[in-house]
Amino acid sequence: MRRVSRSRGATRSSDESSFDLETELEHLHPRNFGWALSCCGWDREEAADVLQTTYLKVLDGRARFGNRSLFSTWLYGVIRRTAMERRRRRTTRKILLLRHAREFVPTPLVSTGTLSVHAGRLQEALATLPRRQREILHLVFYDDLSIREAAEIMGIGIGSARVHYDRAKKRLRRSLGEEYQEGIKG
Amino acid sequence: MNSNEEEDDLKAKFGELRAQQESGFPGFHSILDRAPRRTTHVETGWIKCDGWIPGLALAAVIAAFVWIASTGNPSLEERFFVDGPSAPAPFVLGQLVVGEWSMPTDSLLDLSALPGDGLLNELPEIGILPIQAPDGAQNESSKQRIPA
Numbered sequence: 001m002r003r004v005s006r007s008r009g010a011t012r013s014s015d016e017s018s019f020d021l022e023t024e025l026e027h028l029h030p031r032n033f034g035w036a037l038s039c040c041g042w043d044r045e046e047a048a049d050v051l052q053t054t055y056l057k058v059l060d061g062r063a064r065f066g067n068r069s070l071f072s073t074w075l076y077g078v079i080r081r082t083a084m085e086r087r088r089r090r091t092t093r094k095i096l097l098l099r100h101a102r103e104f105v106p107t108p109l110v111s112t113g114t115l116s117v118h119a120g121r122l123q124e125a126l127a128t129l130p131r132r133q134r135e136i137l138h139l140v141f142y143d144d145l146s147i148r149e150a151a152e153i154m155g156i157g158i159g160s161a162r163v164h165y166d167r168a169k170k171r172l173r174r175s176l177g178e179e180y181q182e183g184i185k186g
Numbered sequence: 187m188n189s190n191e192e193e194d195d196l197k198a199k200f201g202e203l204r205a206q207q208e209s210g211f212p213g214f215h216s217i218l219d220r221a222p223r224r225t226t227h228v229e230t231g232w233i234k235c236d237g238w239i240p241g242l243a244l245a246a247v248i249a250a251f252v253w254i255a256s257t258g259n260p261s262l263e264e265r266f267f268v269d270g271p272s273a274p275a276p277f278v279l280g281q282l283v284v285g286e287w288s289m290p291t292d293s294l295l296d297l298s299a300l301p302g303d304g305l306l307n308e309l310p311e312i313g314i315l316p317i318q319a320p321d322g323a324q325n326e327s328s329k330q331r332i333p334a
Contacts, residue, residue, distance in 0.1 A: 025214065026214040026215075029211075029213070029214040029217070030208045030211055033207075033208075033211045033212075033217075034204060034207055034208065034211075037207065048212060048217055048220060051217050052217050052218060052220055055217065055218050056218075096242075115203070115206050115207070116202070116206060118199065118202060119199075119202050119203040119206050119207075122199050122200070122202075122203050123203060137196070137200075138200075141193075141196050141197050141199075141200035142200045142203070142204050144197075169192065169196070172196070173192075
């Protein structure tokens with residue numbers, strides 16, 4: 001089994017202090033699931049599939065940690081790519097099966113059944129944002145990452161990441177409206 | 187509006203969302219050991235495959251097989267040659283190219299006529315056949331009269 005080492009709360013590969021890759025995946029799992037949900041438009045089944053595929057890729061060695069960043073950052077990138085691959089495949093399938101479109105019942109993009117009103121509204125507002133804007137807000141505010149780390153995960157430059165970040169905040173402010181203003185005052 | 191206040195508020199909102207979402211997440215091992223959803227499962231005798239691409243490929247092969255069987259088994263010549271094997275081949279004689287040659291079929295029934303008689307009878311009607319000089323020009327000396 002491949003082994004990586006922990007560093008600054010995340011991990012870097014090293015020969016000195018190492019531990020199981022599976023243990024590290026398990027340790028990061030809750031955050032991974034949140035990120036997978038965001039990448040999949042809060043479709044829980046799809047997020048679970050994406051996460052399983054990602055874990056198998058990592059454990060089988062199909063996705064290899066190149067030690068060029070934090071392990072958690074790299075893993076987020078793998079989750080994001082896996083979700084995009086599956087989305088592309090699903091789109092192709094829908095096009096090919098277009099004649100059965102009447103029978104196709106799309107799953108709701110946002111399922112806020114178990115969330116409070118505030119959290120549900122935030123999730124709905126996030127769902128209206130473009131993908132990159134949604135991703136950067138999630139990485140910065142949900143995962144407490146810096147804009148630079150978010151840019152690395154998203155595979156874009158730091159300048160583009162800042163632009164997405166600013167636009168995302170403005171759009172989210174507009175979407176949340178009064179509730180947002182009350183939150184600032186309160 | 188202070189940017190720091192705005193970011194703090196967003197962090198609080200996202201923190202609340204994260205706390206509520208994480209409480210309902212499935213565990214690591216339940217994710218790892220879950221059976222993946224299958225879009226198509228094809229299992230016909232000796233063929234076993236998962237996924238929609240093998241299913242479509244198999245359906246395409248079967249459809250092609252049925253189409254070939256339903257249209258009979260035409261020969262390659264009929265399938266690929268537009269004119270078919272019975273199209274008249276052009277008859278080339280020197281610079282004279284006769285694409286369509288017609289001959290009364292009565293002579294074929296005349297058993298006393300020798301093969302080629304019909305051809306010899308037809309040639310005088312063509313008259314003088316110009317023979318092209320190497321430089322492309324024609325002159326009188328190069329014209330030859332075909333004897334009747």
